Amino acid sequence: MISSNVIGELREILGRDGVLDSPEDLAVYAYDGTFAEHRPDVVVLPTTTEQVARVLEIASRERIPVVPRGMATGLAAASVPFDGGIALTLTRMNRVLEIDEENRTAWVEAGVVTAHLQAEVEKRGLFYPPDPSSNRQSTIGGNIACNAGGPRCLKYGVTGDYVLGLTVVLADGRVLKTGGKAIKNVVGYDLTSLFIGSEGTLGVITEALLKLVAKPQFVRTARAEFPSLDDASRTVNAILSAGIVPATLELMDETAIACIEDAMGLGLPLDVEAILIIETDGSDEDAVVREIESVARICRENGARAVEVARSEEERAELWRARRSVSPSLARKAPNKLGEDITVPLSAIPEAVRRIKAISAQYGLPIVVFGHAGDGNLHPNILFDRRDPDQWSKVESMVGEIFDVALELGGTLSGEHGVGTLKRPYMEKALGSLSLEVQRRIKQALDPLNIMNPGKVLP
Numbered sequence: 001m002i003s004s005n006v007i008g009e010l011r012e013i014l015g016r017d018g019v020l021d022s023p024e025d026l027a028v029y030a031y032d033g034t035f036a037e038h039r040p041d042v043v044v045l046p047t048t049t050e051q052v053a054r055v056l057e058i059a060s061r062e063r064i065p066v067v068p069r070g071m072a073t074g075l076a077a078a079s080v081p082f083d084g085g086i087a088l089t090l091t092r093m094n095r096v097l098e099i100d101e102e103n104r105t106a107w108v109e110a111g112v113v114t115a116h117l118q119a120e121v122e123k124r125g126l127f128y129p130p131d132p133s134s135n136r137q138s139t140i141g142g143n144i145a146c147n148a149g150g151p152r153c154l155k156y157g158v159t160g161d162y163v164l165g166l167t168v169v170l171a172d173g174r175v176l177k178t179g180g181k182a183i184k185n186v187v188g189y190d191l192t193s194l195f196i197g198s199e200g201t202l203g204v205i206t207e208a209l210l211k212l213v214a215k216p217q218f219v220r221t222a223r224a225e226f227p228s229l230d231d232a233s234r235t236v237n238a239i240l241s242a243g244i245v246p247a248t249l250e251l252m253d254e255t256a257i258a259c260i261e262d263a264m265g266l267g268l269p270l271d272v273e274a275i276l277i278i279e280t281d282g283s284d285e286d287a288v289v290r291e292i293e294s295v296a297r298i299c300r301e302n303g304a305r306a307v308e309v310a311r312s313e314e315e316r317a318e319l320w321r322a323r324r325s326v327s328p329s330l331a332r333k334a335p336n337k338l339g340e341d342i343t344v345p346l347s348a349i350p351e352a353v354r355r356i357k358a359i360s361a362q363y364g365l366p367i368v369v370f371g372h373a374g375d376g377n378l379h380p381n382i383l384f385d386r387r388d389p390d391q392w393s394k395v396e397s398m399v400g401e402i403f404d405v406a407l408e409l410g411g412t413l414s415g416e417h418g419v420g421t422l423k424r425p426y427m428e429k430a431l432g433s434l435s436l437e438v439q440r441r442i443k444q445a446l447d448p449l450n451i452m453n454p455g456k457v458l459p
């Protein structure tokens with residue numbers, strides 16, 4: 001519990017509407033994108049870095065846990081405040097502070113919604129590529145804290161590849177600035193990278209300097225239908241081995257397709273085992289067209305029964321609407337889903353998919369497989385009813401087996417969603433004890449009182 005004196009102090013800093021502590025408000029801040037739930041003791045909504053710093057000074061003095069929070073779309077229970085304390089929500093720090101066209105950078109507050117930034121820079125012919133499917137609901141701060149990926153990361157890289165500098169409020173309230181507009185910078189340890197993917201455990205990111213690129217002028221998008229999931233998985237590597245780097249290469253299996261159809265009725269085929277969505281882009285229209293034609297040929301050679309290239313922006317948008325709807329559509333099939341985020345080497349995708357389907361058959365619970373197949377990042381989602389204790393105990397075993405598949409095939413536990421609390425028990429298996437010891441020392445150095453998002457990431 002936080003004393004009324006401390007709540008009063010927070011109100012002095014943030015104003016009455018910047019501090020929420022009614023039971024209704026606390027309930028709203030008890031969730032993220034998983035089924036985990038725990039209420040904070042208080043919610044704060046700062047509007048400046050200085051306010052964040054003053055909140056952390058108090059938290060440090062009083063040893064109160066602080067859980068940074070963007071839009072809470074995270075899929076690892078990393079922004080759920082299991083120890084109560086302060087839910088520090090960045091959504092009011094949502095300004096794009098500067099777009100520097102000459103240096104192709106954007107300086108933003110951490111609470112900017114990703115799609116909003118993308119729209120702003122695209123008005124000027126620039127492009128911010130990282131595109132988590134949640135880009136209309138998640139924040140740049142959350143994307144950096146999870147090192148979010150997305151379909152386009154195959155060609156363009158993940159969020160971390162676009163972060164040039166950060167403003168971070170440390171656990172004791174001091175404000176650290178890292179990086180800058182200079183593209184090359186090897187002075188000292190790379191502190192910017194240290195905070196990328198740190199899931200709120202090392203400090204609060206309040207501002208970010210992001211790299212932009214020129215907006216690709218031409219895009220072509222194809223949908224390939226595969227009667228065999230195995231053929232679709234093999235095709236992924238066949239395309240990349242041919243020297244083509246599509247902007248995106250996404251896989252949806254038959255259960256995903258059925259759920260989307262049930263929810264949206266988009267006219268997807270229900271008699272295939274998989275669909276690949278492939279996009280090529282660039283500034284040379286002929287090259288982009290040639291690449292999509294080669295992709296279509298390789299798909300047919302590897303077992304696709306039909307390949308359609310979108311003829312208009314509307315058709316392209318419709319294809320992406322299907323892909324972006326996978327996750328929300330799964331609710332039609334079962335009340336709960338547990339979405340994993342494993343990565344495997346490209347050559348291992350067919351074997352990974354086969355083994356995941358075998359786990360599903362063994363336990364008798366559906367596992368939907370979709371994801372960013374082009375970079376080996378698969379999202380096996382187990383569908384179940386959490387009210388049924390038998391199903392829940394199966395899910396726990398299935399998750400362990402899915403992680404074993406990833407590790408045995410030379411991959412890892414998470415490509416983009418992060419560890420949070422859900423993957424924490426498997427960290428030692430994935431990283432080994434020395435890596436964990438080094439990570440614990442970093443945490444100890446930056447947050448000696450363990451107030452920053454305690455209990456997350458490190459077992």
Ligand SMILES: Cc1cc2nc3c(=O)[nH]c(=O)nc-3n(C[C@H](O)[C@H](O)[C@H](O)COP(=O)(O)OP(=O)(O)OC[C@H]3O[C@@H](n4cnc5c(N)ncnc54)[C@H](O)[C@@H]3O)c2cc1C
Pocket residue numbers: 032033067068069070071072073074075078079090110131132133134137138139140141142143144145146147148149150151198199200201203204205206327328416417453
């Ligand atoms: C439908 C759906 C689709 C998704 N698709 C993708 C996808 O394609 N790719 C992908 O990578 N993810 C995806 N996600 C997961 C999620 O959207 C991302 O992890 C996103 O980056 C989280 O951003 P957020 O603002 O919601 O952060 P939150 O969920 O609020 O927080 C996530 C983590 O970041 C920390 N954090 C948040 N803001 C800050 C800050 N300013 N400073 C320090 N720490 C902070 C939190 O403490 C927590 O540990 C999806 C989620 C959903 C629900």
